[in-house]
Amino acid sequence: MSKNIGRRSMLRSMLATTAGLGVARYVDYLPFSALKAAQSEKLEKPKLRFGVVTDSHSANYKRGGSRRYTESLMKMTECVEVMDDHEDVEFLIELGDFIDGHSPTPPDCLEKIEDVFTGFNGPHYHVLGNHCHDDFSKEQFLGHIKNTGFDSAAGHYSVDHGGIHFVVLDANYRGDGEPYDSGNFNWTDANIPEAQVDWLRNDLNNAELPAIIFIHQCLDGSGSHYVENAAEVRKVLEEYGKTLTVFQGHNHSGAYRRIEGIHYYTLKAMVVGSGEENNSYALVEVNPEYIAVKGYRRAVGREMEIKGIPEPV
Numbered sequence: 644m645s646k647n648i649g650r651r652s653m654l655r656s657m658l659a660t661t662a663g664l665g666v667a668r669y670v671d672y673l674p675f676s677a678l679k680a681a682q683s684e685k686l687e688k689p690k691l692r693f694g695v696v697t698d699s700h701s702a703n704y705k706r707g708g709s710r711r712y713t714e715s716l717m718k719m720t721e722c723v724e725v726m727d728d729h730e731d732v733e734f735l736i737e738l739g740d741f742i743d744g745h746s747p748t749p750p751d752c753l754e755k756i757e758d759v760f761t762g763f764n765g766p767h768y769h770v771l772g773n774h775c776h777d778d779f780s781k782e783q784f785l786g787h788i789k790n791t792g793f794d795s796a797a798g799h800y801s802v803d804h805g806g807i808h809f810v811v812l813d814a815n816y817r818g819d820g821e822p823y824d825s826g827n828f829n830w831t832d833a834n835i836p837e838a839q840v841d842w843l844r845n846d847l848n849n850a851e852l853p854a855i856i857f858i859h860q861c862l863d864g865s866g867s868h869y870v871e872n873a874a875e876v877r878k879v880l881e882e883y884g885k886t887l888t889v890f891q892g893h894n895h896s897g898a899y900r901r902i903e904g905i906h907y908y909t910l911k912a913m914v915v916g917s918g919e920e921n922n923s924y925a926l927v928e929v930n931p932e933y934i935a936v937k938g939y940r941r942a943v944g945r946e947m948e949i950k951g952i953p954e955p956v
């Protein structure tokens with residue numbers, strides 16, 4: 644037995660213990676849905692599976708409060724290993740605040756967590772968060788990361804996988820249109836500039852597939868954790884009738900809301916709490932009539948009904 648397999652089976656039994664009955668390794672708060680998901684795993688193959696994680700805030704310093712910056716390398720390692728354990732995970736995406744700022748050696752910190760994250764055996768994608776710009780300009784941060792299939796990383800982009808159109812948005816712009824750059828911003832002043840809203844409109848208009856959106860700051864309301872022009876962006880998503888779900892980070896407690904038929908799922912932050920039991924990441928299954936979020940550790944499981952995905956002709 645190789646060292647690697649030994650570590651994985653240890654991880655597997657550890658997770659099974661955490662989940663309690665051993666029916667499934669994920670935590671699911673909806674009655675019957677764990678059983679339903681376990682059955683569906685056997686009976687019908689989901690159309691698509693992908694992994695999602697957010698707010699790792701990886702840094703080489705300790706600070707008070709509930710955030711454990713140095714533990715995110717360990718927590719991300721577990722996330723990548725669990726995703727690799729499932730052979731059919733199409734890709735892994737992180738939803739921003741990948742690192743935390745004010746560290747003595749930020750490029751080194753970014754390289755370390757990027758090394759762990761890109762160790763996933765499949766395509767991997769990034770979403771930009773406010774803390775990604777604590778010590779970096781957009782260009783500097785993007786220069787240190789890779790999004791599979793792209794020559795150079797970008798803040799907003801779209802990519803198709805398994806019959807779904809995935810759109811990544813970047814709200815790390817001030818109200819005056821200036822991009823976030825090395826702490827030149829107030830974190831509550833998050834905006835999607837008009838040029839990007841136009842790009843989104845055009846992208847969704849041309850999309851021939853149902854869409855799933857990824858963004859760091861939240862779109863499903865108003866207040867400090869929300870994008871200032873969230874209502875305008877939601878209108879665009881609603882207008883084309885193609886958006887199934889929006890996955891968000893930033894609000895470390897996690898949340899869920901449904902507006903005009905679109906699900907807004909906010910994943911809990913990886914950085915909060917000490918120890919492997921306080922990790923958070925999820926496996927998302929897109930099925931023809933529902934999207935199932937299988938939350939690992941503290942991440943919340945949820946099933947989100949969708950109108951149905953037409954089979955390609």
Ligand SMILES: [Zn+2]
Pocket residue numbers: 740772773774859892893894
């Ligand atoms: Zn954030």
